[in-house]
Amino acid sequence: MSEDGCVTSAPQRPDGPTPAPRLIATDLDGTLLRDDKSVSPRTVAALAAAEEAGIEVFFVTGRPARWMDVVSDHVHGHGLAICANGAAVVDLHAGREFVQIRALARATALTVVDALRVAAPGTSFAVEMTTGINYEPLYPPFFLDPAAHVADAEKLLEEDVDDSAAPVLKLLAHHTELAPDAFLALARSAAGRHASITRSSPTSLLEVSGLGVSKASTLALCCAERGISPAEVVAFGDMPNDVEMLSWAGISYAMGNAHPDVIAAASGRTVANNEDGVAVVIERILTGRTAAQR
Numbered sequence: 001m002s003e004d005g006c007v008t009s010a011p012q013r014p015d016g017p018t019p020a021p022r023l024i025a026t027d028l029d030g031t032l033l034r035d036d037k038s039v040s041p042r043t044v045a046a047l048a049a050a051e052e053a054g055i056e057v058f059f060v061t062g063r064p065a066r067w068m069d070v071v072s073d074h075v076h077g078h079g080l081a082i083c084a085n086g087a088a089v090v091d092l093h094a095g096r097e098f099v100q101i102r103a104l105a106r107a108t109a110l111t112v113v114d115a116l117r118v119a120a121p122g123t124s125f126a127v128e129m130t131t132g133i134n135y136e137p138l139y140p141p142f143f144l145d146p147a148a149h150v151a152d153a154e155k156l157l158e159e160d161v162d163d164s165a166a167p168v169l170k171l172l173a174h175h176t177e178l179a180p181d182a183f184l185a186l187a188r189s190a191a192g193r194h195a196s197i198t199r200s201s202p203t204s205l206l207e208v209s210g211l212g213v214s215k216a217s218t219l220a221l222c223c224a225e226r227g228i229s230p231a232e233v234v235a236f237g238d239m240p241n242d243v244e245m246l247s248w249a250g251i252s253y254a255m256g257n258a259h260p261d262v263i264a265a266a267s268g269r270t271v272a273n274n275e276d277g278v279a280v281v282i283e284r285i286l287t288g289r290t291a292a293q294r
Helices: 030-032 041-052 106-120 180-191 215-225 240-248 261-265 277-293
Strands: 023-026 056-060 080-083 086-089 097-101 122-131 134-135 168-174 195-198 205-210 231-236 249-253
Touching: 023 030, 023 215, 030 231, 030 277, 041 056, 041 106, 041 277, 056 168, 080 205, 080 215, 086 168, 106 168, 106 195, 106 205, 106 231, 180 195, 180 205, 195 240, 205 261, 215 240, 231 240, 231 277, 240 249, 249 261
Parallel strands: 023 056, 023 231, 056 080, 231 249
Antiparallel strands: 080 086, 086 097, 122 134, 122 168, 168 205, 195 205
């Protein structure tokens, strides 16, 4: 077990036939990507083979659109990806153009900020918008952005902005002392009735979206547009922000390195991201489809 309680090895591989889906939905970090943030040649080949077989592939990630270059070349056909935990659908073939936005209302974000300042003193915040990220002075410089505005969250989220202001996709909340899962539980207790709160980082970094906005709910909308039912979807994930999606999909796999909550939510288990766990299952799906066609 790692320090944050995540399983670090997979005792089992996916066995038996896997029904042929119409759509594969996969998380990126800790799932499709290896720890060095690369897409292995085996995984690239598996994704291409799935698309060639007529199975749509959707990347469904907590990442903002501007961090999608790592997989932009591997989206075929539709070109769409679900970003920011479901807050945005992005066309990677059109320069990461926003196709759909499910924004977090600034007033709601301010309510969450107020609640967490009381429930978890020492929390620092960042605001992820369609145009980039702004953050408070004490927020850790995970990824420096020279164009970012640095100010208190209340200032960054002030409501007297005009209609041209960029939509807020999610609020980020970081704590230096609370354990990741304890911080998540505390935040959901304090503000969960106002917004959707989850996490994907091994650190105490929470991600706050509009109420009801998640990877699962946006994926469900995209599938409904295509006439695809949950039973026709295979999903992959590793962290709490994947739980709803794995519960919604007809077949779902927790990675070998997955958080315990993800293992509990998924219907199956594959090997870790560094062992190409997504590719292992896709190859099995395609092999089963070929055998059924003989």
